[in-house]
Amino acid sequence: MKPHVHFREIEGRSPGYYALLGFLGLLVLAGLVSALYMEIEGHWVTGMSNQVVWGTPHVFAVFLIVAASGALNVASIASVFGRLHYKPLAPLSGLLAIALLVGGLSVLVLDLGRPDRLIVAMTHYNFKSIFAWNIFLYTGFMAIVAAYLWTMMDRMGRPYGKPVGLLAFVWRLVLTTGTGSIFGWLVARQAYDAAIMAPMFIVFSFAYGLAIFLLVLLAAYRWTGRPLGDGLLRRLKNLLGIFAAASLYFVAIFHLTNLYAAEHAGVERFILLDGGVYTALFWGGQVLVGYLLPMAIVFSGLGRSRGWIATAAALVVIGGLAQMYVTIIGGQAYPLILFPGKEVSSSFFDGVVADYAPSLPEVLLGVGGIAIALLGVAVAVRVLRFLPEDLRDELVEAQAAAGGEGGSGTAGGERPGGAAPEAAAAPGSAG
Amino acid sequence: MSATDTSRRRFLTGAAAAAAGLAVAPGVFLMPLAQARRAGEPASSDVRWGLLVDTTRCSDGCDACVRACKEENGWEGVGRPRTDAQWIRKVKVRDPRTGHTQSLPLMCQHCKHPPCVDVCPTAASMKRADGIVLVDKHVCIGCRYCMMACPYKARSFIHEDVHDQRAHAPRGKGTVESCTLCVHRVDAGRVPACVEACAAEGGGALVFGDLKDPSSEISRRLAAHGAEEIRADLGLDTGVRYYGI
Incomplete structure (x- = not known):
């Protein structure tokens, strides 16, 4: 019999698994309680103000939404670009994409002034607003990726894998364009108003999504004791390095272009030179931690170690959060230019850098969004066959060489049925 | 809401109206405004309030x-x-090169092409046919995207419970609000409160009227002396214009 990559639910009976669920559940609960607190008291209990209207929840929400579209890339690489080695990872990729989007949207909705009016957002549309478009882009993304998962995981869906995969890929590009354009189309603010924000967010999404994918993959296979090939990891970590480098390129072009225009000198000076916490987060967080260190790790000998690969991925995530903080909060902290060339002052903080410090409820809500995503993944891999039980390189190579199971859908849609031998479960499985 | 508060409000409203009536600044609002709108009658695009x-x-x-x-x-x-x-x-505006300073009021500029209206996902931010930009408090979900989009920082988010609301200016925690150009007064054929107060107590610096009516005071002043828009480079065609900036 040909070697196959088999998919199987994780066992999910160990104390470790329940501890993970309990821990994530607590974080979700803390996030919900925080949202309720902000809702009842009003936003004055947060760090937000009329100067910085989008705070830490938006940092987490936009990060998660951007990462969600990026997490789908692994599946797209397999089904759209025909790199069959990635096929066994496609179901996890789709699952993470949906879970991260749900996590991000939860934060976004719970931070609304009137989250109870979600139904209004679903029934009143202004189609000139990119936000209104995003409502369709987000819900459509979830539906399309769910269909995409069906083509991967159900024999009946397999023939549709290629077209649905292509649709999902195009949709995710449009979705991240929409997310980047939330900022790119803001003509009023010096830190935004740039067409490059949309493609830059797409490149960010490649890096953030893959980093989270790598972390979840490494954790899942380590905790369940399932074999995971080094060859597969090598491909993924190299890709992560390339995405970090591409992100750095876009960020460099964005700032260089702004620096060339005298009208943007003020905001560039603020972000790059004398913006205090924002300058520190830009150079130390976004550039050093988010791009340079991960590149140094994955492209050096360190990249052979799983611990270092995980470190690089975690650094990309931290750098990504720093990037969102600088972009979203730094962009608002810098005052609006009402009269170019003039100094302005008022009782409404005109002309001064706005102060903002994240409050505990905001942070808990944001972390709660991450927990919602991870909890969803942890439960899903327990009840459905998202994870291959063996990802040794020989198996992955053999399957890729065999055309990834006839080249439709993604590899390993093989359904073991109810009679899969228990011996297939990896020894010492903690799942 | 105590009875005392209500009577105080009634007194103040009456007093303000009386003061305004007594101290009419020349040329500000002696001319009759467009007729008051009847309830249910839609705002007309024949006028553009400015x-x-x-x-x-x-x-x-x-x-x-x-x-x-x-x-x-x-x-x-x-x-x-x-x-x-x-x-x-x-807002105090100072030219750092010359030290020249000015003072001016800044509020919603009631743009012809308002960015807040463009970005609002639910169409709660809206522009009436007569050019007044408003927020429908029943449809606003509090996303604050309009505040990100407004070049004038004209909008405020209500961060906590509000008390002592006026019947004609409903407010609500978790929604966004801004200058309504005193739409309730305008619809009743009156001028905004700021204009009245500036004429009565201030320098008579504010002129309210119909930008589309060439014979209105505001149109005549604009034709004679000109005026600027703040951030005119954005091309928003604001309803509020500034002379002398």
């Missing part, structure tokens, strides 16, 4: 317009400047 600010008559120490707006629309804060709403504020 405001001219003559900054040469606006002095640094005066905040009559701000006080009048607070009183009229009931947005007195609770002493938390970072989160308290401001529908109108006095």
